[in-house]
Amino acid sequence: MLRISAFVFMALALGGCSDQWGWYVVDPTTASGYANLKFLLSGLYYTVLLSLTAISISIVVGLLVALPGLSEKKLLRGFNRTYVELVRAVPILVLILWIYYGLPQVSGLTITVFWAGVIALALSDSAFQAEIFRAGIQSVDRGQNEASQSISLNYADTMRFVILPQAIRRILPALGNQLVYMLKMSSLVSVIGMEELTRKANELVVVEYRPLEIYTVLVLEYLVLILIVSAGVRWLERRMNADARR
Amino acid sequence: MVQIEGISRFYGNFAALKSVSLDIAQGERVVICGPSGSGKSTLIRCINRLEKHNEGRIFLSGVELNDSKASEEVLRTGVGMVFQQFNLFPHLTVLDNLTLGPIRARGMTRKDAETLAMTYLDRVHIADQAEKYPRQLSGGQQQRVAIARSLCMEPKILLFDEPTSALDPEMIREVLDVMVELAESGITMVCVTHEMGFARKVADRMVFMDKGEIVETAPPETFFSAPKSARCKDFLEKILGH
Numbered sequence: 363m364l365r366i367s368a369f370v371f372m373a374l375a376l377g378g379c380s381d382q383w384g385w386y387v388v389d390p391t392t393a394s395g396y397a398n399l400k401f402l403l404s405g406l407y408y409t410v411l412l413s414l415t416a417i418s419i420s421i422v423v424g425l426l427v428a429l430p431g432l433s434e435k436k437l438l439r440g441f442n443r444t445y446v447e448l449v450r451a452v453p454i455l456v457l458i459l460w461i462y463y464g465l466p467q468v469s470g471l472t473i474t475v476f477w478a479g480v481i482a483l484a485l486s487d488s489a490f491q492a493e494i495f496r497a498g499i500q501s502v503d504r505g506q507n508e509a510s511q512s513i514s515l516n517y518a519d520t521m522r523f524v525i526l527p528q529a530i531r532r533i534l535p536a537l538g539n540q541l542v543y544m545l546k547m548s549s550l551v552s553v554i555g556m557e558e559l560t561r562k563a564n565e566l567v568v569v570e571y572r573p574l575e576i577y578t579v580l581v582l583e584y585l586v587l588i589l590i591v592s593a594g595v596r597w598l599e600r601r602m603n604a605d606a607r608r
Numbered sequence: 609m610v611q612i613e614g615i616s617r618f619y620g621n622f623a624a625l626k627s628v629s630l631d632i633a634q635g636e637r638v639v640i641c642g643p644s645g646s647g648k649s650t651l652i653r654c655i656n657r658l659e660k661h662n663e664g665r666i667f668l669s670g671v672e673l674n675d676s677k678a679s680e681e682v683l684r685t686g687v688g689m690v691f692q693q694f695n696l697f698p699h700l701t702v703l704d705n706l707t708l709g710p711i712r713a714r715g716m717t718r719k720d721a722e723t724l725a726m727t728y729l730d731r732v733h734i735a736d737q738a739e740k741y742p743r744q745l746s747g748g749q750q751q752r753v754a755i756a757r758s759l760c761m762e763p764k765i766l767l768f769d770e771p772t773s774a775l776d777p778e779m780i781r782e783v784l785d786v787m788v789e790l791a792e793s794g795i796t797m798v799c800v801t802h803e804m805g806f807a808r809k810v811a812d813r814m815v816f817m818d819k820g821e822i823v824e825t826a827p828p829e830t831f832f833s834a835p836k837s838a839r840c841k842d843f844l845e846k847i848l849g850h
């Protein structure tokens with residue numbers, strides 16, 4: 363489905379190669395077009411690095427926030443609810459701006475654009491990860507916990523060897539969704555000057571003044587990136603399911 | 609071995625156990641029966657603290673069971689449990705199901721744990737299935753794996769909560785046979801079951817529960833031939849199909 367719509371989109375865009383289009387800006391057969399294309403693609407590195415770093419952190423934080431949410435103790439559950447509700451309520455862009463411009467003032471630390479972006483994205487995503495993990499862990503049968511207890515596994519071992527391996531299989535599609543979401547949201551970090559895909563496109567637009575072509579390339583960059591990631595997640599799912607069926 | 613002194617377990621206002629007392633001696637085989645909802649599961653789950661009693665006291669090897677470290681320690685290798693639904697770990701092979709406890713909770717090396725696991729798999733006649741995953745086994749085989757998993761912790765007392773109730777009739781036999789062999793090996797057993805043939809064969813003592821209370825305890829001979837209470841007589845008639 364996505365592949366077809368990508369094709370239709372391309373056909374439409376290229377079909378409009380009349381006078382008002384100026385594909386020369388990204389025509390790889392010319393020296394300047396090639397250089398421009400290379401410039402645009404050079405943002406890929408930070409888009410991917412930013413997203414992967416942020417999601418790794420948000421998965422860990424999300425799990426650490428999910429666990430108290432499953433506790434019998436009201437206080438711990440309260441912590442989980444408060445965290446999720448608060449963090450979820452702040453728009454990502456606002457979080458990025460606040461962390462980059464605000465946090466150094468209150469903390470006295472200087473923070474790089476990259477880490478401001480990572481923290482903002484990770485923080486914002488961790489609330490969703492916490493909910494995903496909580497649901498995933500809850501979906502594992504209670505008997506698994508009881509069996510672990512009956513062979514005297516402690517809480518950490520029960521989670522690590524029994525519950526999480528089963529939960530992660532079930533939440534893998536949701537984790538894949540979050541990664542896609544993260545790749546898209548990373549474009550927001552361009553506002554504080556992160557040299558990722560969107561920023562590169564913006565910079566080129568200012569020089570070349572061909573927003574239509576350049577942003578079309580940008581759309582395609584995200585599209586291809588995300589199609590690759592989706593395929594990767596599906597492959598992982600298939601592999602894990604095959605594992606489970608052995 | 610186990611002293612249960614007047615324990616109660618409440619769910620809200622509802623008492624699932626009402627001041628239940630029971631002593632279980634070393635090597636004794638106790639079979640608990642009673643109608644559904646009478647508190648059988650709750651009682652044996654209190655013995656390994658899957659449920660926590662609200663009143664009364666339980667001692668295991670002389671140590672009171674509560675939230676203390678000593679209690680945790682005595683429970684660690686003290687009590688094993690076999691569940692109605694097997695509760696095997698579906699993502700692990702049979703062998704890994706068995707070695708997880710010994711490695712993580714008893715601090716054994718993988719090699720020693722595997723040797724131990726194979727010994728017990730052999731005892732439940734299923735050593736050839738060690739590399740399979742639980743879902744590839746029949747219900748009877750899964751339950752035997754679950755029994756072996758408990759045995760790998762070398763518990764002093766083994767609890768069974770209706771171990772054959774989830775099984776197809778043709779598989780009940782193979783599990784009961786293993787349990788009879790276990791009983792003959794001298795391990796202390798507390799077994800909730802409605803398999804009265806098995807009870808007759810192995811029980812040293814029958815316990816009949818109803819509405820959260822122990823109504824009657826007796827050796828199997830007198831229990832089956834001359835139950836004292838009307839409730840017990842009623843129950844036996846129903847279950848034995850007279």
Ligand SMILES: Nc1ncnc2c1ncn2[C@@H]1O[C@H](COP(=O)(O)OP(=O)(O)OP(=O)(O)O)[C@@H](O)[C@H]1O
Pocket residue numbers: 619623624642643644645646647648649650651
């Ligand atoms: N977590 C719980 N919350 C509320 N009530 C419970 C809970 N667990 C058990 N009960 C109640 O306690 C009573 C005893 O339950 P228990 O499981 O011990 O019965 P049982 O004798 O094992 O029955 P069965 O033969 O159906 O397994 C039942 O009435 C049950 O509804």
Ligand SMILES: [Mg+2]
Pocket residue numbers: 648649650769770
């Ligand atoms: Mg029960």
